[in-house]
Amino acid sequence: RPTTVNLPPGPKPWPIIGNLNLIGPLPHRSIHQLTRKHGPIIHLKFGSKNVVVGSSVEIAKLILKTMDTNFICRPKTAAGKHTTYGYTDITWSPYGPYWRQARKLCVTELFSAKRMGSFEYIRVAEMTSLVGAVRGRCGEAIVLKDLLSTMSSNVISRMVLGRSYLAGGECGAGRGRGVVVTGGEFKRMLEELFLLNGVFNVGDWIPWMGFMDLQGYVKRMKVVSRKFDRFLEDVLEEHEGRRRAEGDGFVAADMVDLLLQLADDPTLEVKLERNGVKGFAQDLLAGGTESSTMTIEWAITELLRKPELFKKATEELDRVIGQDRWVKEKDMPDLPYIKAIAKETMRLHPVAPLLTPRRTREDCKVAGYDIPADTLVIVSSWTIGRDPQLWDNPLEFHPERFIEDEIDVKGTNFKFLPFGAGRRMCPGYSLGIKVIESSLANLLHGFIWKLPGQMTRHDIEMEEIYGLSTPKKNPLVTIAHPRLPLEMYSI
Numbered sequence: 001r002p003t004t005v006n007l008p009p010g011p012k013p014w015p016i017i018g019n020l021n022l023i024g025p026l027p028h029r030s031i032h033q034l035t036r037k038h039g040p041i042i043h044l045k046f047g048s049k050n051v052v053v054g055s056s057v058e059i060a061k062l063i064l065k066t067m068d069t070n071f072i073c074r075p076k077t078a079a080g081k082h083t084t085y086g087y088t089d090i091t092w093s094p095y096g097p098y099w100r101q102a103r104k105l106c107v108t109e110l111f112s113a114k115r116m117g118s119f120e121y122i123r124v125a126e127m128t129s130l131v132g133a134v135r136g137r138c139g140e141a142i143v144l145k146d147l148l149s150t151m152s153s154n155v156i157s158r159m160v161l162g163r164s165y166l167a168g169g170e171c172g173a174g175r176g177r178g179v180v181v182t183g184g185e186f187k188r189m190l191e192e193l194f195l196l197n198g199v200f201n202v203g204d205w206i207p208w209m210g211f212m213d214l215q216g217y218v219k220r221m222k223v224v225s226r227k228f229d230r231f232l233e234d235v236l237e238e239h240e241g242r243r244r245a246e247g248d249g250f251v252a253a254d255m256v257d258l259l260l261q262l263a264d265d266p267t268l269e270v271k272l273e274r275n276g277v278k279g280f281a282q283d284l285l286a287g288g289t290e291s292s293t294m295t296i297e298w299a300i301t302e303l304l305r306k307p308e309l310f311k312k313a314t315e316e317l318d319r320v321i322g323q324d325r326w327v328k329e330k331d332m333p334d335l336p337y338i339k340a341i342a343k344e345t346m347r348l349h350p351v352a353p354l355l356t357p358r359r360t361r362e363d364c365k366v367a368g369y370d371i372p373a374d375t376l377v378i379v380s381s382w383t384i385g386r387d388p389q390l391w392d393n394p395l396e397f398h399p400e401r402f403i404e405d406e407i408d409v410k411g412t413n414f415k416f417l418p419f420g421a422g423r424r425m426c427p428g429y430s431l432g433i434k435v436i437e438s439s440l441a442n443l444l445h446g447f448i449w450k451l452p453g454q455m456t457r458h459d460i461e462m463e464e465i466y467g468l469s470t471p472k473k474n475p476l477v478t479i480a481h482p483r484l485p486l487e488m489y490s491i
């Protein structure tokens, strides 16, 4: 090692806590302020841990693509240890043959175009239920998020687990172990899992304080992971029962069936153990629910603040779809304005404003600075998405910018990173974008959206909470009115 290490610029750390005093309850906003002061690559100390934040297109490209072999690992955190079966899921598993195999399974089995196509009927059915639920409450003030999360949980549950375990508010009813968890409880479990996977847990950064669990996060991680384990064990037993009963005629009907088959496959490079099956299933359930719900809620919120945009969206829908049918997934390429609203929402309200953290495997140099091995590496897509050098009037919600400049969602130009980029980018992006775009299109096609009572667009609050995702702090309350001929709702 060189004797003098040329670390990126950053604030002076305090003994023991480092710069943790500068990180508030919304870490992406704290980090945004720091990057504005110190530049596109900064060095911080979280306790004794080195942290590097990249917040420009150039640095993001180096981290996520050009030098990705050194940045492809995830840090070892209490959340990874306690909530993902000791890092045997996809998100927190370290770089190596196990993770590479997991990603291969995502591409070839779980999210292949064929598999996504074969599950389209589920997305259509749940979309129809969502439209029916909104229609049933037209004229009332509704918490939109509740209806959206039922839709997205049902889509993902049916694809991953084979059926909606949330139907009727109960789950697992009538089987060996009786009711395991209610629908409402399941949603709370997912929210808790997301929150705990994104929190700044002091024990991760000041290891000798870890045993005290001063914030109580580790205790909560253990509680939520026990709840998930009970639920997933039940699901696995049910699937194994069907497999035994059907013998040679068994055909995999959902992602858990596939994972259990793979766990028995002697040709797999690395054995997929039972905990791995549960960890993968949990990742798919968690990844597929909260992220699309929060994005659609933010989109309707932004539109309520700029009602003139509803007109543009519905003009496009009336022209392309007409008033006598609902929007199908295959219509989306013909609805560029709706797609632009979805992208603009993800620019201003990214699900993961700091992406998911990485860890350096070896000492390296980035932009002339030394980055030591085992540094926590963060890419601030929040800052990149608000950079005035990249976006005109960056704080304004202006979907047209994505029509003028057709940037894709796959992070190929590193200016727009809703799903990350490179080899560790979100494997579920095609499902996520399908659910977001077609739900948004149908909610705008089928309904006129208003604010309740005397509330005006200036009263809408825009605060978020931070975890592995960043949903609205206070859920949006809104009123829907039918927009299409009434017979269209008898579906």
Ligand code: HEM
Residues within 6 Å of the ligand: 090, 091, 092, 103, 283, 284, 285, 287, 288, 289, 291, 292, 295, 351, 352, 355, 356, 357, 417, 418, 419, 420, 421, 423, 424, 425, 426, 427, 428, 429, 431, 432, 433, 436
């Ligand atoms: C709105 C929808 C979604 C958004 C915005 C989103 C965003 C992200 C982001 C930003 C990452 C981190 C990428 C990085 O480290 O560079 C990620 C990773 C991941 N996402 Fe998603 N996601 C979405 C939907 C989904 C869905 C539907 C699934 C699965 C059903 C999923 C499963 C995962 C998994 C397993 C990872 C970890 C990948 C790895 O570490 O190798 N996501 N996602």
